[in-house]
Structure formats: C-alpha cells, structure tokens
Amino acid sequence: LVVLLNLFRDQLDRYGEIDTIAGNWRRALQTLPATSTVVFNADDPAIAGLTEHLPARVIGFGLNDTRHAVAAATHIADSQFCQTCGHRYHYRHIFYAHIGHYTCPHCGRHRPDPQIALTALEPRGLDGSELQIRHPVGQLQIHLPLPGLYNAQNALAATAAALALGIAPTTIGAALTTFQAAFGRIERITAGPNGPPMLIALIKNPVGASETVRMLTATTTRPLHLLIAINDRFADGTDVSWLWDADFEPLAGRVARVTVSGTRAADMALRLDYAGVDGAAITVIDDLPTALDTALVALPVGETLAVLPTYTAMLDLRAEIARRGWAKPFWET
Ligand SMILES: [Zn+2]
Structure with missing residues (x-):
C-alpha cells in the first residue's frame, strides 16, 4: 500500500525540483505489482497524474467541501x-x-x-475539526482533535488507506478521534505546573508554513502571541529563501507580540516586516532559551503562546523543555 498526499517544493537544496521528484515517484509506482494499492490525493494534479495507467489498484481521496476554497490563486502553486x-x-x-x-x-x-470524499469539514477552533467522510459503503463522522485543513486531509488519507486495508469504519473513527500528534506537530505543552499553554507547530517549507499561519489566524480572532525560531542547519535546509515563498502576510494586524529566534532570526524578522507585521511587536533574540523566557514573561494570562520552529529549532526547544521538566524528552513520548 502506497499513500501519496501531495507534492510541494520543500528544501530544494536537498530534495531537488518537484518535477524531478515526480519523475522518480512515477518510475517507482510503475514497478508496483497489481496486488498493491496506491491511495492518492485527487486534489493535487501532480499526484493524480502519477497514478494513471498503473498495474496497481488506485483509490483517490479528495475534499468536496468547497466552502474551504480560497478566493484567489496563491503564488506558491507548483503544478499549474x-x-x-x-x-x-x-x-x-482552490x-x-x-x-x-x-x-x-x-x-x-x-x-x-x-472514491473517498471529505464531504463536510467543520472547524472547531484549536480543538480540531468535525469530519464527514463518504466512502463506497457508507458515511463516517469523526471528531479529529487536530486543527487545520491539512490535518483534515491527512485524516482523510489515513481513512482511505485504512479502508483499502479492510479495516472497519468504526475502528478507523475511534483511532482518529483519540489521535495524538507526533512531537512538534501541533503539540500542546504547558510551561511548568500552572504555567501558560504553548502550541508547537513545526514549519519547514512554504506551503506548510502558509497553512500553519492560516490555521492560527482562522481559529481565533484574538491577537496572536508567537515565538518563531528559524535555523538553517542541514536538516532545516541551509537555504532560507523559502521564507519569502511562504505567506506570512495574514499575520499583519493580527500579532500582539512575536519573538523571533534561531540562527536566522534576523531573516525572519525582516520577512515579518515585509509581511506588514508592526515592527514594535517584533523582538529578535538569537538565543532560543532566552527567547522562550522572554515570550512567556510577556504572555498575558489566559493566552496561548504559538511556537513555530524549524526542525532543528524544534529539537532544541524540545530539549530545553525537557530540561525544565515541562515535558518528557521526545523519544519517551
Ligand atoms: Zn491538457
């Protein structure tokens, strides 16, 4: 069973252009025997195009709830x-x-x-979404405890894959309802006993960062409190030009305070400035533990600190949080 979610530019310096990746995937898929199954995202033309004329069985999934379409084409469309x-x-x-x-x-x-369609997606703020999924033999109603359109699509893909494996719809629904995110992927952590809540959401490529910003700005009307940590080590991608392909513009006028950290903190602060975020709301602190303390001290009672780190910044942050005893090290979670 192969599941194909989507194909976006991601760390081009390491992975290459998406046409190269698509060609590699096509050749790999053509070698699959007829006994295998390819579950694919019908909403991504680059992905759907890979599944034509394969010996394997193919099952498409897609979002049919068009209330979630955006008004205008986005500038980061890779496969047009x-x-x-x-x-x-x-x-x-779109x-x-x-x-x-x-x-x-x-x-x-x-x-x-x-064949597997998400017919209704009702967002429930940061608590997640209600999903209604139509499949060939019925309907499935699921509370997904993760916010964001992309998480709903991931759950749809997981449902399609599980149905392809013959798993009962009730079992699939129960598993998704109790799902907990992998560390750093919309992870909730409290900053110590009685401390304020933090929501950690990894960002590492233009589309992922844009959708995380969309999730944060769509799930609340309150001013946002952010800590953004951008590193440029090998596992992050050493080229941070992706920050300019991501849509940080929805943050303009929505940020109470943003603390920017990491080895490329200054790049991120400049990006936020061009996005229209009020310069008085931006604080640059290169050292991550100091930035975390500064952001938490400035956080008003009752608010959540949204933390957006790149991969190695997230590992550093996770290590710092474990050192403080706020969460177990990620390999124990
Ligand atoms: Zn054509």
Missing part, C-alpha cells in the same frame, strides 16, 4: 500546467497552493472523482 498538453489548469476551487478542483480547458484532463 496540464501533464498531457501543457496548458494552464483552470481551477473551479484550497491552497495547487490543491483544488481543476480542469484543463484544452484537453479536458480533470480532477478524478474521489
């Missing part, structure tokens, strides 16, 4: 052109980047109708 004839896709609905309902006006290639 038809794989058959090269014309630009027409999108009836959810983010190049994910949506697409048709080629020239040759008619279009989004395949998904």
